[in-house]
Amino acid sequence: MARKRQGVTPSSRRTFIKVAGAAGVAGLAGCAGDSGAETGGSGGTTTIQYWTLFAGGDGEAMKTLVDRFNEEHDSIQIERQRQPFDEYYDKLFTSMTGGDAPDLAVFHAPQIQRFTDALTPLGGMLSDGAADAYVDSIWQETEFDGDQVALPLDTHPNGLYYNKDIFEEAGLDPESPPTNFEELQSAADTITAETDKQAFSPDPYLRFFVRQFIAWQHGSGGEFLNEDNTEAAFGDDNGVALAQFYHDIANEWNWDRADTTDDRGTKAFRSGDLAMTINGTWYYGVLAEQDFDWGMAKPFVAPDQSAPQTWANSHTLGVPNSGSNQEAAVEAAEWITQNSLEWGTEAGHLPAAQSVLDSDDLRSSNVWEKTLSTFSDMAQNDELSYMPSTENNENYTRPVNNAISQIYSGQLDPEEGIQQAASDVTDNLQG
Amino acid sequence: MATKDTGSILSRLPGVDALDSETRDGVLFALPYLLVFGVFLLYPLLKGLYMSLFDWNAFNPSQSEFVLAENYVRMVQDPTFWAAVRATALFVILTVPTLVGLGLVLALGVSQDIKGKRFLRTVFFSPYVLTVSVVSLIWAEMYAPQYGPINYYLGLVMSNPPAWLNSFTFAMPAVALATIWWTVGFNFVILLAARQGVSERLYEAARIDGASTWRAFKDITLPQMRSAIVFVTTVQLIASFQVFGQVFIMTNGGPNDTTQTLVMYLYRVAFRQQEFGYAAAIGYFLFVVLVAVSLVNYKFVGGDD
Incomplete structure (x- = not known):
């Protein structure tokens, strides 16, 4: 007697797999199809995909701006997407090569050059007189080969942040932060001797050393790269002296630990265990939430700063050329960059729009008194050093960050380390 | 006449009865994997080899420059x-x-x-x-x-x-x-x-x-x-x-x-x-x-x- 099987028979299972195989073919064919351009939503509203990398206070401020834009506009709506900071440019690059780019995206000024081939020149799409709406020097940072390829949102220079409570504990005047190397030395030595706190860290993140290194190198009369950005120039005496400074902070003077674990300095500063550090405008938003009293001064505290400079960068907004909503994206970018009051008052950045920068709302705000007036002062005195724009800035940022990190943690000789980095950078720039 | 011709053409098509049923079933069973293999492995493998011979321009692939073994x-x-x-x-x-x-x-x-x-x-x-x-x-x-x-x-x-x-x-x-x-x-x-x-x-x-x-x-x-x-x-x-x-x-x-x-x-x-x-x-x-x-x-x- 043949046994009757219940349920699925072998033959019906085989049929199923065959059908599934055929369905797979159809499914994969579907993958290859063109998904087509997305245009607008219903009722004539254009929706713009807008990528940012802002977290924390910056993220909140940008949300405020975008919400305000969306309230005031019917025909254009912005959909803000925040990407993780560390992978932002990798993701953006992949999206731009894959034809799935956002309509509008944030770019740091020195990053623009590597994306210029995939950005829309804005010239014809801007409103009349747009150029005059921005601070001239920042406007020029967004111009490449005669094309305006992005709109500047801000400038964000570095300052010297210090914990007034620790200054008091050490018996120092909390209203007199150090203004040069000698004063830094005296303050930091006192803090090291009188308190159990760390005195000074030149980069609270301990992985972006190159930023202020460039500014200090300029400040001591040296150059970072040669004039046409084809060779490293920081392997000179100025650069070596500066490398020695980084080494001594953690290995000679005990102002900080010889430990370059990511973010160690910012954790220490926020928890009130570090007296002084150098960081950007955005620190205002972070420190506003701390329960100690703090101040900010010009970071001209490296040795021999005869022509002092601080590091600066700009956030800008660019429009990828593969998008189908370019006109709307440009309109949104103009609005965001020219209505950026909260970008100053909440996030603490120096707005790039002249009218916002000059506005009473900004100048009477707490942030102006606390930090922005000092930043604005440095901007007006031409004391800002932007990072050089090259085809790929990692060519110089990585070797320098690596070298200083190892010099700081006492694993590399300062002179050898910085000169090796200089030779690596030259190789990379010419490679 | 016409009907008979159609029949003979059909009988020569693979998968009807020209191939023995075991081969046909085998191929159909393997098809889903072969497709995935082809799309996600074989194609990228060959494309990678091709790209490695170019100074590849990611934004405009058509402008990539052929450099042979330079990479x-x-x-x-x-x-x-x-x-x-x-x-x-x-x-x-x-x-x-x-x-x-x-x-x-x-x-x-x-x-x-x-x-x-x-x-x-x-x-x-x-x-x-x-x-x-x-x-x-x-x-x-x-x-x-x-x-x-x-x-x-x-x-x-x-x-x-x-x-x-x-x-x-x-x-x-x-x-x-x-x-x-x-x-x-x-x-x-x-x-x-x-x-x-x-x-x-x-x-x-x-x-x-x-x-x-x-x-x-x-x-x-x-x-x-x-x-x-x-x-x-x-x-x-x-x-x-x-x-x-x-x-x-x-x-x-x-x-x-x-x-x-x-x-x-x-x-x-x-x-x-x-x-x-x-x-x-x-x-x-x-x-x-x-x-x-x-x-x-x-x-x-x-x-x-």
């Missing part, structure tokens, strides 16, 4: 590439023998009749279910110089415990240790299954002949488990040569590129430096190495299976 020449002359090869080789040496050996020891131990072996099996395998990011973050905290548990306890007995992940000497061994903890469970399970497949009759016979435990291990256990060991070693070699996630998260290639492995360098060249042609060449180097290592492994260790 490969550059690779051979690139010190960062060789540093990545050394870092990868070090990682392979640190992980593969330990992972296979430790997996074998754990499998043999748990296959004994000991108390709590079900519990131990679960314990040994459990780290493997975690994702690479979780494992990396846990171990980054373990190794943290000031507040990490390792240095906290070391600090009780020595004055300056090393900053593990920031040290030229210890960064790679630290990543390797985390990897061993994480993935040894996989090897353990495969080898345990293989051990349990060895017939107890062989051991009984050996005992009757007076064989020592060592002799039984050498002449019964190892030969019987050979194909499983070869499999585990090959899979492990491939995985270790391709290490990326752990170093990316725990050290980001540092300090000073000492833990920058080949795949990490490839990623940087492609996505940070936008040089897809060169990255494809590096990918091909790794591919050839992996094929060669696997073949050698099968030939010399695998015997004639």
